Amino acid sequence: xxxxxxxxxxxxQTVPSTLNLGPTHPATHGVFQNVLQLDGERIISxxxxxxxxxxxxxxxxxxxxxxxxxxxxxxxxxxxxxxxxMGWHMTVEKLLGIETPKRVDYLRVIIMELARISDHIICxxxxxxxxxxxxxxxxxxxxxESIYEIYEEVCGxxxxxxxxxxxxxxxxxxxxxxxxxxxFLKDFPVTLREFExxxxxxxxxxxxxxxxxxxxxxxxxxxxxxxxxxxxxxxDYDVRAMNPYSxxxxxxFEVPVGQDGDVYARFLVRNEEMWQSLRIIEQALVKLEKxxxxxxxxxxxxxxxxxxxxxYNNMEALIYHFKIVMGEIDTxxxxxxxxxxxxxxxxxxxxxxxxxxxxxxxxxxxPSFINYQMYAPMSRGMLLSxxxxxxxxxxxxxxxxxx
Amino acid sequence: MGKITNEEVLAKLTAAIGDNFTVIGEPYGLLTLExxxxxxxxxxxxxxxxxxxxxxxxTDLTGIHYPxxxxxxGVIYHLHSLxxxxxxxxxxxxxxxxxxxxxxxxxxxxxxxxxxxxYDFFGVIFDGxxxxxxxxxxxxxxxxxxxxxxxxxxxxxxDKKDYFFGR
Numbered sequence: 001x002x003x004x005x006x007x008x009x010x011x012x013q014t015v016p017s018t019l020n021l022g023p024t025h026p027a028t029h030g031v032f033q034n035v036l037q038l039d040g041e042r043i044i045s046x047x048x049x050x051x052x053x054x055x056x057x058x059x060x061x062x063x064x065x066x067x068x069x070x071x072x073x074x075x076x077x078x079x080x081x082x083x084x085x086m087g088w089h090m091t092v093e094k095l096l097g098i099e100t101p102k103r104v105d106y107l108r109v110i111i112m113e114l115a116r117i118s119d120h121i122i123c124x125x126x127x128x129x130x131x132x133x134x135x136x137x138x139x140x141x142x143x144x145e146s147i148y149e150i151y152e153e154v155c156g157x158x159x160x161x162x163x164x165x166x167x168x169x170x171x172x173x174x175x176x177x178x179x180x181x182x183x184f185l186k187d188f189p190v191t192l193r194e195f196e197x198x199x200x201x202x203x204x205x206x207x208x209x210x211x212x213x214x215x216x217x218x219x220x221x222x223x224x225x226x227x228x229x230x231x232x233x234x235x236d237y238d239v240r241a242m243n244p245y246s247x248x249x250x251x252x253f254e255v256p257v258g259q260d261g262d263v264y265a266r267f268l269v270r271n272e273e274m275w276q277s278l279r280i281i282e283q284a285l286v287k288l289e290k291x292x293x294x295x296x297x298x299x300x301x302x303x304x305x306x307x308x309x310x311x312y313n314n315m316e317a318l319i320y321h322f323k324i325v326m327g328e329i330d331t332x333x334x335x336x337x338x339x340x341x342x343x344x345x346x347x348x349x350x351x352x353x354x355x356x357x358x359x360x361x362x363x364x365x366x367p368s369f370i371n372y373q374m375y376a377p378m379s380r381g382m383l384l385s386x387x388x389x390x391x392x393x394x395x396x397x398x399x400x401x402x403x
Numbered sequence: 404m405g406k407i408t409n410e411e412v413l414a415k416l417t418a419a420i421g422d423n424f425t426v427i428g429e430p431y432g433l434l435t436l437e438x439x440x441x442x443x444x445x446x447x448x449x450x451x452x453x454x455x456x457x458x459x460x461x462t463d464l465t466g467i468h469y470p471x472x473x474x475x476x477g478v479i480y481h482l483h484s485l486x487x488x489x490x491x492x493x494x495x496x497x498x499x500x501x502x503x504x505x506x507x508x509x510x511x512x513x514x515x516x517x518x519x520x521x522y523d524f525f526g527v528i529f530d531g532x533x534x535x536x537x538x539x540x541x542x543x544x545x546x547x548x549x550x551x552x553x554x555x556x557x558x559x560x561x562d563k564k565d566y567f568f569g570r
Binding site for chain 1: 555
């Protein structure tokens with residue numbers, strides 16, 4: 001710990017200064033504000049203000065049929081929207097009792113792991129930027145672009161993907177998508193290794209991050225932390241391993257766990273998770289070879305919108321199209337909680353259904369929202385510069401924070 | 404799946420708390436209980452501190468509104484026992500004119516913002532909460548927007564009036 005500067009009584013700096021960190025500050029990487037009381041560079045206290053991009057998704061969701069809620073979930077964690085999309089689809093499938101074919105599960109796993117990599121690329125790259133190293137960020141960002149190109153082949157969009165449908169995907173993966181995926185699997189490990197060699201034992205980086213914002217496992221659980229942050233603190237809770245969904249039980253992967261819960265441990269955990277994601281994708285590609293290549297959705301015509309050309313030429317497709325769009329299909333009156341391992345932690349969907357066209361109540365358990373509440377208490381006594389890199393290692397995404 | 408069954412959880416809970424709760428069901432395998440607000444702190448504390456159950460992780464805390472029922476406002480807790488990998492859901496329903504419930508921040512620090520969010524959207528007042536303010540909506544808002552009677556669109560907005568469109 002650095003020495004605390006001593007001021008005399010008539011020194012103007014004994015009066016704490018107020019700093020508005022945000023809402024639009026380059027160091028916050030998103031629209032949220034922290035009002036900090038500073039003694040020199042040391043934070044005395046802080047108050048977090050959030051809600052700047054609150055868009056009332058839970059309220060809107062009460063007025064939308066299930067398939068129209070997918071685009072809302074895009075805008076939660078927009079750095080890894082496919083995980084949100086598929087988490088929502090799987091919630092609905094759980095409610096309706098839809099069993100998806102293995103091939104769909106594996107394709108979903110590929111996309112979700114790509115999304116996890118793209119999210120961790122940003123978080124760790126930006127952590128590098130905030131500690132003064134721009135190079136790693138640029139190297140890694142190139143590969144986020146290749147991930148977005150794969151999304152583009154699969155669903156046509158890049159950031160807010162709206163990927164997949166209830167029951168599977170809207171169309172099959174084409175050969176270009178697989179070619180791009182294989183190219184990514186070949187190129188990315190090289191960059192990731194280079195990135196790690198730039199940072200892992202870099203004296204400046206380690207000095208800036210090691211021992212900063214240490215969190216004990218008890219505190220992490222007490223604050224309901226999840227995801228890489230919880231694992232960096234030493235708790236091996238990963239939804240993929242604990243409550244496998246989308247056939248994650250078929251895959252062989254490790255859950256990296258840190259020790260100190262500091263910024264450095266979070267950085268290492270995220271890097272290792274990218275390696276594990278690559279492993280999972282490789283395995284998924286092998287498993288896909290044994291699956292029939294023409295299956296990309298479950299056979300649930302009551303919930304899966306038929307292809308548009310069939311709607312005009314095929315009576316059954318027209319009927320189902322009408323029924324889905326008009327919300328004429330009965331759904332069970334029940335409640336379901338389903339969670340997936342989002343890039344930031346446990347992304348949960350609590351859906352209360354009354355059999356109507358739209359959910360009666362839908363609540364998103366948003367990991368950023370829950371992880372971020374420890375930020376102000378833990379910043380107390382920290383240097384401002386440490387608080388900044390602590391914030392980037394929390395990887396708070398404003399969309400997920402505010403819903 | 405979980406190392407202990409829902410029946411074991413229930414048996415332990417009944418032995419400790421008695422019949423101060425009712426079982427609503429097990430939708431999709433998730434044991435769901437209902438209790439009243441006088442017992443909620445006891446139940447949550449027991450679930451957290453019991454050496455076998457160890458529901459140490461507060462996954463989620465949220466609200467729900469069923470208008471025109473006797474107790475329209477609900478508060479829903481999702482707990483997770485990381486050791487046993489079992490989840491449990493506890494519900495408390497409150498009367499419209501008396502939406503007070505003891506805070507869970509005494510048990511989990513993480514409940515702080517979740518309760519603020521529930522207050523913000525449903526108007527549930529968590530007694531003993533250290534800082535019960537609105538969190539996502541503006542401070543001077545008077546309504547609780549996730550209640551069912553609150554319209555999705557502001558009925559007072561003028562930019563969608565017909566005369567703007569020559570109708």
